Amino acid sequence: MENLDATKYLIKAKIEVEGVAEGADVIGALFGQTEGLLGEDLDLRDLQRSSKIGRITVKISSERGVSSGTIGVPSCLDMVETSLLAAAIETVDRVGPCRAKIKIDKIEDVRANMRKGIAERARGLLDNLIKESKGEGVDLLKLMKENLRVKEAITYGEESLTAGPNISKSDSIIVVEGRSDVLNLLRCGIKNVIAVDGTNIPQTVADLTKEKTTTAFVDGDRGGELILKELLERADIDFVARAPQNVEVEEMSEKQIVKALRNKVPATQYLDIYGIKRKPPERKANKKGEKRHEEKKKTHEEILEDLSGTLKARILNREGKIIKEVSVRDIVGTLRNWSKKSEEGESLVFDGIITQRILDLAVSSGIKRVVGVKMGGRVKQPASIEVLVKD
Numbered sequence: 001m002e003n004l005d006a007t008k009y010l011i012k013a014k015i016e017v018e019g020v021a022e023g024a025d026v027i028g029a030l031f032g033q034t035e036g037l038l039g040e041d042l043d044l045r046d047l048q049r050s051s052k053i054g055r056i057t058v059k060i061s062s063e064r065g066v067s068s069g070t071i072g073v074p075s076c077l078d079m080v081e082t083s084l085l086a087a088a089i090e091t092v093d094r095v096g097p098c099r100a101k102i103k104i105d106k107i108e109d110v111r112a113n114m115r116k117g118i119a120e121r122a123r124g125l126l127d128n129l130i131k132e133s134k135g136e137g138v139d140l141l142k143l144m145k146e147n148l149r150v151k152e153a154i155t156y157g158e159e160s161l162t163a164g165p166n167i168s169k170s171d172s173i174i175v176v177e178g179r180s181d182v183l184n185l186l187r188c189g190i191k192n193v194i195a196v197d198g199t200n201i202p203q204t205v206a207d208l209t210k211e212k213t214t215t216a217f218v219d220g221d222r223g224g225e226l227i228l229k230e231l232l233e234r235a236d237i238d239f240v241a242r243a244p245q246n247v248e249v250e251e252m253s254e255k256q257i258v259k260a261l262r263n264k265v266p267a268t269q270y271l272d273i274y275g276i277k278r279k280p281p282e283r284k285a286n287k288k289g290e291k292r293h294e295e296k297k298k299t300h301e302e303i304l305e306d307l308s309g310t311l312k313a314r315i316l317n318r319e320g321k322i323i324k325e326v327s328v329r330d331i332v333g334t335l336r337n338w339s340k341k342s343e344e345g346e347s348l349v350f351d352g353i354i355t356q357r358i359l360d361l362a363v364s365s366g367i368k369r370v371v372g373v374k375m376g377g378r379v380k381q382p383a384s385i386e387v388l389v390k391d
Contacts, residue, residue, distance in 0.1 A: 007054060009082045010108040011073040013089060015060065019098030021067040023058035029095045030056065030071075034088045042085060052076045053085075067095075071102065074110075082107060152186050153179070156194060157204030164191035172213040174261070175205060175235070177227050180250035181217070188254045190261075193217075196227065201234040209235040215264055217241045219248045220310075232267060232276050239264040245310050263306050265298070269322040300371045300388060303349045313350030315367070320347075328352040335361035347371065354387060356380065 015026060034044050047053040053075055060069030073089065075082040086104045094100055156163040162179040170192035176182060178195050185193045196205050208214070216231045218224035220243040231237050241264040243249050244256065252260070270276075298306075303314065313331050315324040315338075326334050328350055335358070338345060347369040348362055354372040356379045362370050369386040381387050 163194040166191040338365035
């Protein structure tokens with residue numbers, strides 16, 4: 001049977017012969033030694049004549065008087081009959097005058113592999129169909145949204161800064177770095193935004209921050225830090241929001257933008273981090289002449305959530321004010337030298353695993369509380385320190 005389209009199973013076996021043998025010798029041994037073994041219904045010759053067994057293939061080679069190779073027997077029988085036939089083939093122990101050993105390697109379900117291939121091909125065809133069906137509509141929708149965003153953006157002030165349409169009438173504003181950041185926030189429906197367009201803070205932005213409650217929203221990289229420092233020194237910033245580490249504001253999704261703005265922190269914390277000294281500004285009035293409320297103090301759990309994915313650590317004082325912010329890898333060195341500092345640290349909150357080494361150093365540094373993602377293995381908690389974990 002040359003045409004194997006109807007094959008259900010493929011019997012795969014390995015053979016070793018103590019002597020020199022060829023494929024025809026092996027096939028002859030299979031027919032001869034299995035004859036009558038399983039009755040007339042499963043006689044190998046009759047099965048091949050009736051096309052229930054396909055052409056038997058043998059690949060064998062000889063080296064140093066020993067022959068070894070593989071046998072393939074395609075079967076159109078059912079699962080039970082194929083298994084019986086395979087077991088019968090294993091009983092063949094001679095090829096010509098030479099001793100032989102046949103071991104069934106596996107019985108392969110040809111149709112199962114075929115179904116798997118069909119399913120994979122179908123998924124590929126479906127993906128292409130979906131892309132072709134929706135691609136043009138999605139691109140058109142994206143293009144329309146981009147055009148709307150560009151139309152909503154305005155130029156503001158003597159410096160012709162890119163801004164949202166509500167920059168003048170809103171009581172609060174968001175200051176970002178560039179035009180792309182403004183357009184991304186407009187896409188999310190945030191229209192009280194203005195760009196500084198560089199590290200030199202325009203006078204228009206500086207004046208606006210004196211009149212309105214201002215949030216600086218900067219990139220999560222070195223460039224974002226430079227912009228933030230410049231804003232803190234030259235403008236009246238009330239809150240700071242940052243993109244995730246190494247992510248720019250223009251790349252953020254709507255969900256990320258909302259989360260970052262919701263988790264903004266008072267600008268005074270960054271003034272302390274950067275060592276910037278400035279006179280505390282008077283509270284700004286809203287449209288009704290009312291004073292804005294002070295930012296609610298964050299819990300340690302909320303601070304840990306802010307640090308999620310940043311691999312950073314913060315040391316806080318008793319009032320929850322940030323005294324020091326470092327990377328997680330610098331925690332050990334920071335705690336070792338903490339006794340030399342004049343500030344008194346109350347809590348250590350960091351985006352990492354609490355280890356015995358960190359706890360011991362925290363105790364010796366006067367830290368009363370350690371907050372991390374989870375506890376490391378075999379950690380013994382000192383009685384003098386409180387430990388909180390995320391889960």
